[in-house]
Amino acid sequence: xxxxxxxxxPLAGVAVLAAYPWIGGEYSASLVARIMIYAIFALSLELLVxxxxxxxxxxxxxxxxxxxxxxxxxxxxxxxxxAWLLPASVxxxxxxxxxxxxxxxxxxxxxxxxxxxxxxxMAYYVxxxxxxxxxxxxxxxxxxxxxxxxxxxxxxxxxxxVFYGFTLACLVAVxxxxxxxxxxxxxxxxxxxxxxxxxxRAAGFSTYPYKLAAFVLSGAxxxxxxxxxxxxxxxxNPELLSWHLSGSVLIMIILGGLGHLRGAVIGAFAYVLLExxxxxxxxxxxxxxxxxxxxxxxxxxxxxxxxxGLVGLLDRRPA
Amino acid sequence: MSTExxxxxxxxxxRWGGLVAVDQVSLExxxxxxxxxxxxxxxGKSTLxxxxxxxxxxxxxxxxxxxxxxxxWPQPRRARAGLGRSYQRNTIFPGFSVFENCRLSAQAxxxxxxxxxxxxxxxxxxxxxxxxxxxxxxxxxQIDQPAGSLSHGGKRQLEIAMCLxxxxxxxxxxxxxxxxxxxxTDRMLDLLATLRDGHAILLVEHDMDAVFRVADRITVxxxxxxxxxxxxxxxxxxxxxxxxxLGEQP
Numbered sequence: 001x002x003x004x005x006x007x008x009x010p011l012a013g014v015a016v017l018a019a020y021p022w023i024g025g026e027y028s029a030s031l032v033a034r035i036m037i038y039a040i041f042a043l044s045l046e047l048l049v050x051x052x053x054x055x056x057x058x059x060x061x062x063x064x065x066x067x068x069x070x071x072x073x074x075x076x077x078x079x080x081x082x083a084w085l086l087p088a089s090v091x092x093x094x095x096x097x098x099x100x101x102x103x104x105x106x107x108x109x110x111x112x113x114x115x116x117x118x119x120x121x122m123a124y125y126v127x128x129x130x131x132x133x134x135x136x137x138x139x140x141x142x143x144x145x146x147x148x149x150x151x152x153x154x155x156x157x158x159x160x161x162v163f164y165g166f167t168l169a170c171l172v173a174v175x176x177x178x179x180x181x182x183x184x185x186x187x188x189x190x191x192x193x194x195x196x197x198x199x200x201r202a203a204g205f206s207t208y209p210y211k212l213a214a215f216v217l218s219g220a221x222x223x224x225x226x227x228x229x230x231x232x233x234x235x236x237n238p239e240l241l242s243w244h245l246s247g248s249v250l251i252m253i254i255l256g257g258l259g260h261l262r263g264a265v266i267g268a269f270a271y272v273l274l275e276x277x278x279x280x281x282x283x284x285x286x287x288x289x290x291x292x293x294x295x296x297x298x299x300x301x302x303x304x305x306x307x308x309g310l311v312g313l314l315d316r317r318p319a
Numbered sequence: 320m321s322t323e324x325x326x327x328x329x330x331x332x333x334r335w336g337g338l339v340a341v342d343q344v345s346l347e348x349x350x351x352x353x354x355x356x357x358x359x360x361x362x363g364k365s366t367l368x369x370x371x372x373x374x375x376x377x378x379x380x381x382x383x384x385x386x387x388x389x390x391x392w393p394q395p396r397r398a399r400a401g402l403g404r405s406y407q408r409n410t411i412f413p414g415f416s417v418f419e420n421c422r423l424s425a426q427a428x429x430x431x432x433x434x435x436x437x438x439x440x441x442x443x444x445x446x447x448x449x450x451x452x453x454x455x456x457x458x459x460x461q462i463d464q465p466a467g468s469l470s471h472g473g474k475r476q477l478e479i480a481m482c483l484x485x486x487x488x489x490x491x492x493x494x495x496x497x498x499x500x501x502x503x504t505d506r507m508l509d510l511l512a513t514l515r516d517g518h519a520i521l522l523v524e525h526d527m528d529a530v531f532r533v534a535d536r537i538t539v540x541x542x543x544x545x546x547x548x549x550x551x552x553x554x555x556x557x558x559x560x561x562x563x564x565l566g567e568q569p
Binding site for chain 1: 372374393394395396398399403404406410411412413414415419423424426427428429430431432433434435436437438439440442445481482484485
């Protein structure tokens with residue numbers, strides 16, 4: 001409804017993001033690329049929390065598995081082809097989501113939150129404490145993947161500007177796909193499950209397969225974000241699977257405003273920019289060491305003052 | 320009158336630990352009849368509906384829908400096979416429009432979840448089913464309103480419309496008159512009378528006047544067990560029923 005009132009807003013956002021590397025310079029373009037990756041990650045969780053009403057507290061597992069997939073599956077000598085490395089990494093995350101969803105979706109409410117956290121911690125400890133993932137030190141990705149047709153290089157993600165454009169394209173594609181999904185019968189059924197699952201079952205919807213499909217799709221999108229993250233920095237470590245990150249992405253979508261795709265993107269920008277602000281010694285001097293405190297206070301204040309998130313500021317309808 | 324049995328419960332029993340909430344209840348719902356189940360609070364009426372609809376598995380006994388044993392079927396599968404129910408407390412989708420409440424219910428029969436490129440709002444089959452259900456209950460002029468803003472009576476009508484939108488053959492109605500005024504009650508009873516054609520209806524209701532006005536058959540439950548099941552006049556005259564339920568009234 002509101003999307004129709006402001007149809008230019010997402011388009012203007014894409015235009016600004018596309019032009020940004022020319023305006024902002026290399027360092028800040030790299031920061032924006034990181035934020036766009038988090039925006040994809042936040043969109044994956046929005047599908048579960050905001051659309052379907054499933055509060056997943058293990059989203060970092062999919063992010064980390066996508067990231068580790070990119071590094072572990074890639075060749076360390078020649079550039080691997082995106083054509084298989086990307087689907088394979090995303091597929092790994094989706095398979096873990098299938099496993100986690102199949103079991104956790106049998107529980108509800110706070111038990112669901114705890115079971116998803118437990119599954120994510122399991123993945124974390126496998127990466128953290130076994131030789132499989134290089135242990136606590138993490139692993140480097142020495143050669144970044146690309147896409148070539150014969151001898152013609154179509155995409156070389158080693159180049160920052162190409163990576164930036166590819167990330168933006170992924171963000172736009174994920175956003176558009178989720179917007180289409182929400183309008184479809186599948187999406188309306190998810191909204192019905194969020195509003196009243198009992199009634200959906202009484203009408204004849206087998207709700208479990210719907211929730212599982214949403215869960216796997218969400219895991220795949222989070223895996224895509226993780227893949228991009230690994231390729232961007234050329235480095236992965238176990239913290240990518242930690243519950244801190246699961247919590248951060250939950251805060252992003254709450255900060256932005258639950259129930260809106262725009263909210264997830266806006267929340268990712270707000271969260272990372274606030275974090276950068278409070279970490280900045282130029283602004284806060286020695287207090288920058290305690291950036292968690294400043295960030296935490298701002299989040300508490302914004303949740304208290306903006307119960308509908310930052311999108312609530314744009315949307316003047318009564319709650 | 321046809322005597323086609325659409326839903327049959329056979330020796331249905333549900334125990335909660337030592338408590339027997341429903342005790343070997345058998346009943347048949349025929350097409351074209353309103354079968355009322357009455358009983359005091361805690362007599363097991365709502366549990367019986369939950370056993371028939373598939374929300375609760377029975378401890379013993381079985382359920383047959385359209386001649387098939389559906390005891391092991393989960394509720395959504397029974398619903399798609401033609402078993403609709405409404406709830407005692409409103410269980411609408413308050414944030415959706417009145418129309419979308421019905422359209423989404425109807426979508427269960429036209430699911431196509433994989434066709435993600437088609438907007439739900441363009442699903443012709445579910446739109447048509449929703450429109451006809453809303454016209455039937457008399458909410459056709461309020462379709463764009465948010466469901467949560469309807470009056471209490473309007474929400475009760477919407478409950479029935481959502482049930483009808485799934486194109487059921489059997490309707491299990493749990494206290495559709497709860498909390499309604501006299502005028503709204505009259506309208507709902509007229510609606511039930513028109514729904515009798517083509518449906519088998521199970522009506523759980525506290526309002527005795529209403530039950531005796533609309534029911535073709537009445538089953539009386541006390542402490543989980545059936546003490547009488549007969550035509551309304553016979554039930555009214557039954558000494559056991561008078562003793563157990565109607566008190567000293569004639």
